[in-house]
Amino acid sequence: MRAPLESMRVGGIRRRKPRLLSVVVPVYNVADYVADSLDSILRQPLREVCAIEVVVVDDGSTDGSADIVKDIAAKDSRVTLISQPNSGVSIARHTGIEATTGDLLTFVDPDDILPRDAWSSMIRTLRRTGSDFAVGSAERVTVVNGEERRYVTPLMRRNHTRTRLRCRIEDAPLMLADVFVWNKIFRRSFWTDNDITFPERTRYQDQVALTQAFLSARSFDILSDVVYDWRVRSDLSSATQKRAQIANLVERITTKRQTVELVAAFGSEKLMRTLRTEILPIDMWEHFRAAVNPTTEDPDRYWSLLRDVVLELWYDAGVPFEETTVPRGQRLMAWLVAQDRRSDLADLIEMIDERGPAKAIQAFAAAEDLPVGL
Template sequence: MGVFRRKGKPRLLSVVVPVYNVADYVADSLDSILRQPLREVRAIEVVVVDDGSTDGSAEIVKGISANDPRVRLITQPNSGVSIARRAGIEAATGDLLTFVDPDDILPRDAWTTMLRSLRRTGSDFAVGAAERVSVVDGEERRYVTPLMRRNHSRTRLKCRIEDAPLMLADVFVWNKIFRRSFWTDNDITFPERTRYQDQVALTQAFLAARSFDVLTDVVYDWRVRNDLSSATQKRAQIANLVERITTKRQTVELVAATGSEELMRTLRTEILPIDMWEHFRAAVDPATENPDRYWSLLREAVLELWYDAGVPFEETTVPRGQRLMAWLVARDRRDDLADLIEMIDERGPARTIEAFAAAEDLPVGL
């Protein structure tokens, strides 16, 4: 059972918060951390790593830390979120480790259920559900992604990835609590200078874990920012596409090393395809950077990750319209893809796909 059975030793949870130019959000985020009830740990430490902010974020954190000794600020030249998180992990002293992004908010009691589960099961980490939170016309809206809903529909304790291969889709670091020894002993690493570093690190974690606990509780509020500054809202950039493809390749290598056909099949059919539709759309958007280069990179990736690997995109589980988009990309039909997306936006997917299918000799799966 690890740290929970050591008598006389305080049970400390380290919270790592990487910060870069989030002056409008960081105070609320830290407040939600500091207000967490401590029913299963005696104390927390909040290690904030300012990654060269220029908007006053560090000064805000300094003010908070001056009034609350649980908050510790580390500053570094701008180096990227991966290096910031690494610095936070190295500075952390707790036996348990979790992460919060500084533009997100924790629910009122985010940690109790995960900590209690770890105490009872001795698993390497616990993972809860997350809700996406947005504000539209002044009204808060909450949304759980379909894969998140499927993965967290029931409690599964002392689980292994072979028992729940779809958990490889839970590529977020902030809805989990880890034993820090598990993290460091397995040399789990965030790739540097990429917007999608969580997928590689979390794939490492799921594959390395002797067991993990899957809970139904919502433990994290994932805020959708409206200022287009979030990495997930910049799909039309070449660098974004390259980082996405690189991350997928690294994930494939990690899963391939296990030798598990079931894990690899789940990865290619249910996990790798889920965000590709954004890049299919970006490929025919007039605002996309260097559209010819973008198209070439996208097509190479679709062929490599699916068709050349023997798993045509038609066999994936994403919606039919997205499978059709990938099929057009693979066949180098950029103009037809643009027409298809325009028709979907005007008529809706069902009517558009029906009309397209009537005019094409489509393969099985489309």
């Protein structure tokens, strides 16, 4: 029996309460986390939606994750488990989306936790505005010496300082930096009608899909509420080690190029300027450091790939990295990469680590004729 419709009257217009919110959870080897994650989903209050369905796609786990989900599904009919051979998180999400039937669609990663009432404000806002999706803030959660610590990243803080309703991407261009799928609720019809897809076999698939969503939306709602707890797992391998892999760098480059293509096709100089100066540069410092790390895989090829993309996405495009909004030290690193000065980059990073950014950059600048912006 289908859940009954409920409605609310806003401004003389009766807005129906959505029948069903579909939650897609891709799972791969998260046995230590998935039960807590699903518990946080199933405990959500249903103030603004009649019901939820939770579609869990096990992507060939080998650690017993599927058995944990199977036990939960046996006790709660709202949970459906789909198993498939390991194909990557993008395909797992697509499998989940195809199996959903709800009016609304959201995503949760299986090692994260939802706050006590993650969805009500977003769904209530969508009912009022009729926008294509709503996006809330998120907190990063770490545990250090048994103590939980929470913080909001600078760009997340900037984007969610205040509530803004019925936005278009040109009204809020910095939202292109919100490249996470899990702090949003979409109208499922919007997602499918616009054929929004996650690129396959890449660690940075969210950026392309979310760029598509922001560019396609007639309007979206930005909320200041924290709607997601983004847990930093203690068992993840070193970020530095990952950045030093050729495959990681190639995936990052590919994602950035795809994002540039999407924004270029949209045809807004304002958006493209924001993309090149404020969004694309954000994570490049990790690769600047990796490029001179002794453990880097195939260092000559890594350097060549990195230098080529720095020239392509900034200097050749007429937006020198010196004009970006990232910290001065990162701008200086990029300039040295563009100048093909690998040993000087290594020296600069060593100085930053020993003396701190301000003193290191001051000492470096005293011996250099630096361009404007550095």
